[in-house]
Structures are given as C-alpha cells and as structure tokens.
Amino acid sequence: MIPASFDYRRAHDLDEATRWLGELGPEAKVLAGGHSLIPLMRLRLAQPSALVDIGRVPGLDTIRVDGDRLRIGALVRHAALARSEVVRRALPLLAEMAAEVGDQQVRARGTLGGVIAHADPAGDYPTLALMLDAEIVTTHGSHPARDFFQHLFTTPLQPDEVIREVTFPVAAGPHRYIKFRRRRCDWAIVGAAVQQSDGGWRLGLTNCGPTPMRARAAEAALAEGRTMAEAALQAAEGLTPPSDLRASSDYRRHLARVLTRRALEQAAA
Amino acid sequence: MAERVRLTINGVAREDLVEPRTLLVHYIREVAGLTGTHVGCDTSQCGACTVLVDGDAVKSCTAFAVQADGATITTIEGLARDGELHPLQQAFWDEHGLQCGYCTPGFIMASVKLLADTPEPSDDEIRIGLEGNLCRCTGYVNILKAVRTASRRMTEAGGAPTGGAAAGSAAARTAG
Numbered sequence: 518m519i520p521a522s523f524d525y526r527r528a529h530d531l532d533e534a535t536r537w538l539g540e541l542g543p544e545a546k547v548l549a550g551g552h553s554l555i556p557l558m559r560l561r562l563a564q565p566s567a568l569v570d571i572g573r574v575p576g577l578d579t580i581r582v583d584g585d586r587l588r589i590g591a592l593v594r595h596a597a598l599a600r601s602e603v604v605r606r607a608l609p610l611l612a613e614m615a616a617e618v619g620d621q622q623v624r625a626r627g628t629l630g631g632v633i634a635h636a637d638p639a640g641d642y643p644t645l646a647l648m649l650d651a652e653i654v655t656t657h658g659s660h661p662a663r664d665f666f667q668h669l670f671t672t673p674l675q676p677d678e679v680i681r682e683v684t685f686p687v688a689a690g691p692h693r694y695i696k697f698r699r700r701r702c703d704w705a706i707v708g709a710a711v712q713q714s715d716g717g718w719r720l721g722l723t724n725c726g727p728t729p730m731r732a733r734a735a736e737a738a739l740a741e742g743r744t745m746a747e748a749a750l751q752a753a754e755g756l757t758p759p760s761d762l763r764a765s766s767d768y769r770r771h772l773a774r775v776l777t778r779r780a781l782e783q784a785a786a
Numbered sequence: 787m788a789e790r791v792r793l794t795i796n797g798v799a800r801e802d803l804v805e806p807r808t809l810l811v812h813y814i815r816e817v818a819g820l821t822g823t824h825v826g827c828d829t830s831q832c833g834a835c836t837v838l839v840d841g842d843a844v845k846s847c848t849a850f851a852v853q854a855d856g857a858t859i860t861t862i863e864g865l866a867r868d869g870e871l872h873p874l875q876q877a878f879w880d881e882h883g884l885q886c887g888y889c890t891p892g893f894i895m896a897s898v899k900l901l902a903d904t905p906e907p908s909d910d911e912i913r914i915g916l917e918g919n920l921c922r923c924t925g926y927v928n929i930l931k932a933v934r935t936a937s938r939r940m941t942e943a944g945g946a947p948t949g950g951a952a953a954g955s956a957a958a959r960t961a962g
C-alpha cells in the first residue's frame with residue numbers, strides 16, 4: 518500500500534532536527550534507516566504528519582572505543598556493525614548479533630539507533646543493551662538502558678528527542694547469542710544472549726515479554742556456583758511471554774530455558 | 787508538497803518532483819518507467835524490489851524516493867552491456883534459475899552485490915546472501931546453481947562487470 522501523505526524535511530544537524538521536531542509537534546517522527554517505520558507506514562499502522570530525515574546528519578556513523586566503553590553512533594548500520602573490526606574486538610557479541618539482523622538488504626539500511634528507539638521486543642540489540650547496562654545518549658541527556666525499555670514500543674524519548682549514540686561496556690569474554698526462528702532471515706521467536714563480564718554472567722532474552730528481559734534468577738544461580746544446566750532451568754522465572762501465531766507463552770518459556778543452556782554451554786566451550 | 791529528487795539510474799541522470807510518500811520502487815517503475823523492478827509483497831520480505839543504491843542491495847519498497855536524492859541506482863535494466871547479458875543474467879538462463887521470473891530481477895540484483903563482496907562464495911554464503919529474497923517457483927536449487935556458475939565464469943574472466951555502481955560501494959555511499 519502507499520503510505521499516507523506527510524511533509525518531509527532533511528536535517529543537516531541534530532539541532533535542526535530537534536528544532537523541527539519541536540515545531541512540527543508530536544505527530545512528526547524521526548526517519549533513520551526506515552526499515553521499521555516505512556513498513557508500518559505502508560500498512561498505515563503509522564501515519565506521521567511529517568518525517569524529519571536524520572539519515573545524512575554527519576558524525577552519527579562513528580564507532581570508537583573510549584576507555585572501557587564502546588561508543589556507537591545512532592546511524593551506524595547493521596552491516597557496518599557486523600564487519601567493524603573495532604566492534605569485533607571490543608564487543609564481539611554485538612557484531613555477531615548484527616550479522617543476523619534481518620537479511621542482506623535490511624542490514625544495508627537499518628540502524629542501531631532505529632532499533633533502540635523502536636523498542637520492539639523482538640529487536641535484538643535492546644536485549645544486549647539491557648543486560649550489559651548500555652547508555653542511550655540523546656540530544657536531551659542520557660538514559661540507562663534499564664530505564665529505557667518501558668513497554669512494547671515505549672521509551673522515555675520525548676517527541677523532539679533524538680538518539681545520538683549508544684555506549685556499551687567493552688566485553689570480549691565468552692559470549693553467545695542464539696536466535697530461534699523458522700527461517701534464517703527472520704526475527705527471533707525467542708533469543709537468548711549470554712556474556713561473561715567482570716567475572717560474572719549476564720543473561721538476556723529477546724521476545725519473552727513486552728520489553729527485553731534479563732534472566733536474573735539464572736544469573737544468581739550461576740553466581741552461587743550452580744552448573745549451567747541447573748541455572749538455565751531458572752531462565753524463564755518470572756516471565757510471562759506473549760502467545761502468538763508462532764509460539765505459545767509456555768513454548769517461549771521452554772525456549773528461554775533451552776536456549777540459555779545452549780548459549781552458556783557454547784560460550785564456555 | 788512535492789520535493790525535488792536528483793539521481794542517476796543506470797547511468798542516466800534524472801531530476802523529478804515527487805511526493806515525499808513516493809516509494810523508491812514506485813518512482814523507479816512509474817516515474818522512470820523501468821518496470822523490471824517488481825513489487826511482490828507489502829511486508830518488506832520478498833526482495834522482488836531489490837535494486838542497487840550506491841552499490842548496496844536495497845529493498846526499494848522500503849525506501850522513499852526522496853531518501854535516494856543524490857544516489858546512483860542500478861536496476862536489472864542496467865546490467866546488460868552492448869546487448870550482452872550480465873554473467874548473472876546469462877547463468878540464471880543457462881541453469882534454469884527461474885520459472886515465472888517474477889522474483890528474478892530481485893535475485894539477480896542481490897546476487898550482484900553478493901558477488902561484489904564475495905566473488906567466490908560457498909553454498910552457505912550464497913544462501914545467506916540471498917536470504918532476503920523469496921521465490922515461489924523454483925525451490926531455490928537452480929538459483930544456487932546459477933549464482934555458482936556466474937561466480938565461476940566471472941572469476942575465470944578475471945573480475946567481470948558488476949553492474950555500474952556495484953564495486954567500490956561503501957565509499958560512494960551518500961547517507962552515512
């Protein structure tokens with residue numbers, strides 16, 4: 518279908534973008550890679566009055582390590598994350614996730630900032646951001662990831678607030694992300710991410726609730742010295758995942774346990 | 787309000803006024819008149835609309851024409867040279883990589899990018915490179931064969947044409 522009409526403005530810098538978003542009001546939206554927004558607009562599930570295109574704002578596509586943080590510009594695309602030597606050294610789990618987002622064409626356009634802002638519970642990077650305590654740096658300040666993913670597609674971003682970059686801790690230890698899906702290019706039915714960091718394990722789950730989730734009971738069990746298999750049995754504790762056409766809630770809880778065990782065992786191998 | 791778009795398609799520079807909501811695929815088909823690029827779905831999944839934008843394989847149903855302002859675009863019509871098919875076009879023909887042909891332009895454009903990045907891909911690399919394209923007819927086996935054959939012929943010929951902007955893609959990218 519053809520999207521509803523909107524006004525289009527291409528921002529030259531973020532000051533201009535936030536000023537325009539302020540003037541245009543809450544029905545205006547940021548356009549980055551367009552790979553979540555345009556599909557919604559085509560189905561007319563989204564009908565923004567205006568789009569402020571930040572796709573060409575300079576300086577938002579950089580990747581660098583700054584002390585013990587990996588700083589990634591909001592406009593860095595999936596394909597660039599996947600092949601970046603800096604990311605592969607500083608946070609290989611992020612590069613591996615990026616290589617499995619959507620398909621070749623999606624990875625050529627979609628951006629890190631777009632996935633974070635969209636806050637789809639099936640999105641892959643939000644899981645990593647939550648479990649590793651990433652910071653979402655915006656035109657208005659900074660949000661810790663644990664306060665950012667509030668509900669389905671819901672974040673504290675103001676209508677005129679734009680993400681500049683996301684910073685992750687450097688973590689190059691054992692890690693693994695397993696995305697369970699029916700076709701390789703699909704979204705995760707459930708995803709389980711594990712990362713060893715500061716001597717402990719961080720465990721995250723994709724698509725097991727309205728936001729990304731941390732498997733805290735399983736993390737605690739590992740910290741108490743339980744085996745990986747024992748700890749993984751607690752991965753679904755406290756979760757009430759959604760039921761949909763692809764999986765029931767119970768099946769998702771089962772997947773959370775099985776995938777967490779596999780991810781831990783493969784990371785440690 | 788109409789927006790001005792200047793871009794190059796298959797080597798031809800164009801300038802047009804478009805509504806911002808015009809999808810790139812509709813611009814290519816209806817404004818530029820190049821109907822080889824197809825629309826096969828409404829959910830950004832089938833890849834029939836794949837074209838090269840500054841060397842990247844892109845689903846043109848999932849971009850607005852205004853976002854391509856300044857870009858260099860290659861469509862299926864831009865691959866043949868002097869009446870001679872591109873090695874991928876020839877290989878899809880020779881290996882029966884198509885039946886109805888609806889998906890074929892998208893598969894070929896995605897394959898152009900795949901071979902530009904990975905001139906001699908393994909079967910798994912071909913499958914991964916083409917995961918964004920769906921075919922309802924062939925069962926994919928002959929598509930895989932076609933890409934393998936094209937890869938062999940292109941390597942033997944010493945790096946054959948990759949369709950205008952395909953090589954040196956990232957450097958020429960406009961939007962970051």
Ligand SMILES: Cc1cc2nc3c(=O)[nH]c(=O)nc-3n(C[C@H](O)[C@H](O)[C@H](O)COP(=O)(O)OP(=O)(O)OC[C@H]3O[C@@H](n4cnc5c(N)ncnc54)[C@H](O)[C@@H]3O)c2cc1C
Pocket residue numbers: 546547548549550551552553554555556591617618619620623626627628629630631632634635639640641642674678679680681702703704705829830831848
């Ligand atoms: C076929 C297909 C398969 C996909 N598979 C996956 C998958 O497996 N895993 C996955 O994680 N994603 C997947 N995606 C989604 C894809 O990763 C999108 O690129 C991503 O969700 C959004 O990024 P974008 O740059 O395209 O954002 P856009 O679509 O441009 O924007 C999305 C939303 O975020 C807002 N926004 C964007 N950037 C900013 C910013 N800097 N500051 C503030 N707000 C902003 C926009 O206003 C909009 O509301 C898939 C998409 C498609 C079409």
Ligand code: FES
Pocket residue numbers: 824825826827828829830831832833834835836845846847848
């Ligand atoms: S028309 Fe199906 S992905 Fe573009």
Ligand code: FES
Pocket residue numbers: 883884885886887888889890920921922923924
């Ligand atoms: S040949 Fe018919 S859809 Fe691929």
